[in-house]
Amino acid sequence: MTAPIDLSLLPRSARVDAAGRLSIAGVDLAGLADLYGTPLYVYDEDELRARCRVYQNNFPGGVAYASKAFLCIAMAKLIAEEGLSLDVATGGELHVALSAGFPAERIEMHGNNKSEDELRYAIDAGVARIVVDSFDELDRLERIADHDGSVVAVHVRVTPGVSADTHEHIDTGAEDSKFGFNLASGDALAAARRAAESDALHLTGLHCHIGSQVSRLDGFERALHKMAVLVREFEDATGATIEECNVGGGLGVRYTSNDDPPPIEQYAAALHDAFAKALIDVDAKSKPRLMVEPGRSIAAPAGVTLYRVGTIKHVPGIRTYVAVDGGMSDNLRPVAYGAAYEAFVPTRATADRPLVATVAGKHCEQGDLLVRDATLPADIAVGDVLATPCTGAYGASMASNYNKVTRPAIVFVHDGESRIVVRRETYDDLIRLDATS
Numbered sequence: 001m002t003a004p005i006d007l008s009l010l011p012r013s014a015r016v017d018a019a020g021r022l023s024i025a026g027v028d029l030a031g032l033a034d035l036y037g038t039p040l041y042v043y044d045e046d047e048l049r050a051r052c053r054v055y056q057n058n059f060p061g062g063v064a065y066a067s068k069a070f071l072c073i074a075m076a077k078l079i080a081e082e083g084l085s086l087d088v089a090t091g092g093e094l095h096v097a098l099s100a101g102f103p104a105e106r107i108e109m110h111g112n113n114k115s116e117d118e119l120r121y122a123i124d125a126g127v128a129r130i131v132v133d134s135f136d137e138l139d140r141l142e143r144i145a146d147h148d149g150s151v152v153a154v155h156v157r158v159t160p161g162v163s164a165d166t167h168e169h170i171d172t173g174a175e176d177s178k179f180g181f182n183l184a185s186g187d188a189l190a191a192a193r194r195a196a197e198s199d200a201l202h203l204t205g206l207h208c209h210i211g212s213q214v215s216r217l218d219g220f221e222r223a224l225h226k227m228a229v230l231v232r233e234f235e236d237a238t239g240a241t242i243e244e245c246n247v248g249g250g251l252g253v254r255y256t257s258n259d260d261p262p263p264i265e266q267y268a269a270a271l272h273d274a275f276a277k278a279l280i281d282v283d284a285k286s287k288p289r290l291m292v293e294p295g296r297s298i299a300a301p302a303g304v305t306l307y308r309v310g311t312i313k314h315v316p317g318i319r320t321y322v323a324v325d326g327g328m329s330d331n332l333r334p335v336a337y338g339a340a341y342e343a344f345v346p347t348r349a350t351a352d353r354p355l356v357a358t359v360a361g362k363h364c365e366q367g368d369l370l371v372r373d374a375t376l377p378a379d380i381a382v383g384d385v386l387a388t389p390c391t392g393a394y395g396a397s398m399a400s401n402y403n404k405v406t407r408p409a410i411v412f413v414h415d416g417e418s419r420i421v422v423r424r425e426t427y428d429d430l431i432r433l434d435a436t437s
Helices: 029-036 045-058 073-081 091-099 116-125 135-148 187-197 218-238 264-281 296-302 333-337
Strands: 022-024 040-044 064-066 085-088 107-109 129-132 152-159 201-208 244-246 289-291 303-315 319-324 355-360 369-376 385-389 409-414 417-422
Touching: 022 029, 029 040, 029 303, 029 385, 029 409, 029 417, 040 045, 040 296, 045 073, 045 264, 045 296, 045 409, 073 085, 073 091, 073 417, 085 091, 091 107, 091 116, 107 116, 116 129, 116 135, 129 135, 129 201, 135 152, 135 187, 135 201, 152 187, 152 218, 187 201, 187 218, 201 218, 218 244, 218 264, 264 289, 296 303, 319 369, 333 369, 369 385
Parallel strands: 040 409, 064 085, 085 107, 107 129, 129 152, 152 201, 201 244, 244 289, 319 355
Antiparallel strands: 040 303, 303 319, 303 385, 355 369, 409 417
C-alpha cells in the first residue's frame, strides 16, 4: 500500500483534519474547488512571503524575483511589499509590473531579443538596469540613448560554458546557448569593455544564469569561478572594477518525494563562499555585490492546482487513465520537460494510495498526461477533486487556450480566507480579440 501524500510537498500551512480533509492556510481545498470551480490555481500567500524573506536575509547584495515563474498584479504587489526587486523579460511583463505600481527603479529588464519598442518602454519607465544579451542589443541601446541624450545602466549577460544538471530545454549556461555573450570566445569581455567605454551606457555589473530546476550546487560554483576570472580580465583590460555580479536563479524545488534540492540557506552559503574564494584566487580588486534572481523556488512550493475527475478509463493489462478537466493548457511542464508530479485527493489526504494510474488531461494529444504512474486512492471516483502540489511556477505563466479551453482562475489564501487575484476566463474572452468582419 502506498503511503498518504507527503505533506512536505505542500506549503507549510497544510493541515489534515480528523476526517482526512486537507486545508492550506486554514482553507479547505475541496471547498475552494466547489466555490471557484476547477481547474484552479491556489497560492498560500504566507508561503510566498516567507520564501521571499529567506532570500532577502541570505542575499544582502540583492534579490530580484524572476517574474516569468508567475506574475500577476497581486504577485507584483506582494513582491514589492516584501522589498525584492523584479526581473522582467518582455514588454508585457514590464507592463504588468508597472500596472501594479511596482517601483521602476527596482525593475531589471531581461530578454535575448528585446525589440527597440521594449527597450524604449523600459528606459522611459526608468528601470534600474537592462541586462544586455547581444551586440545587436548594444547597437539598439546606444542608438536610443544617443537620440534621447541619456545614459542607460546595463549588466552584460555572460554564457559561462557551464552545463547545469537539468533538462536540456532549461539548461541556459552551456556554450551553445541563445542567451548571453560567450565567455570562451572572448565576446563577454568584448561586450563588457564596449559597455564600459560607451558614453551612452553605464556598466553596472555582470550577469549569468546556468539553468533552472538545478539541485546540485557544483554548477553554480563553477560558474562563479568563471565569472571571477572574467572580473579580473575586465580589470586588467580597462583599469575599472565591477560593482555587481548577478548569478541568476535556478535553484530546484521538490516536485515529488524523491526530489532532494538543497534549502535556500545552504544554496546561499555555497554561493557566497564560492564567489569570495574565487575572487581571492584570481586576485581581483573588485568586490562585487552578489545578486540572485529566484523565481521557481519562491513560487512553486506555494502553489497547488485543483482539478475535477471527469472520466476513469481502465485499459485491461495496460493502465488506468484518470482524466481531469485541465491538462497541458494549465501545466505545460510534463509535456515540455517530462516533469514529474504527484497527485492526491484532498478530501481523503490520509488514505493509502494503492492505485497506480495516469492522470490525463482533456486535450487532443496523447502526450497530454499530467502525472504518469500517479498513486491514488483505490476508491477514486468521477467527481472527486484531485490536487497536484508544487505547481506555483510555470503553470499559470505558460498557460494557453489550446482546444479553446478557458484559463483557470488564481486564488490567494491567507489566514482562513481566500480571494480571487485573477478571474477565470469565459467563453466570451476567447473571442474578445477576434475581428468580426
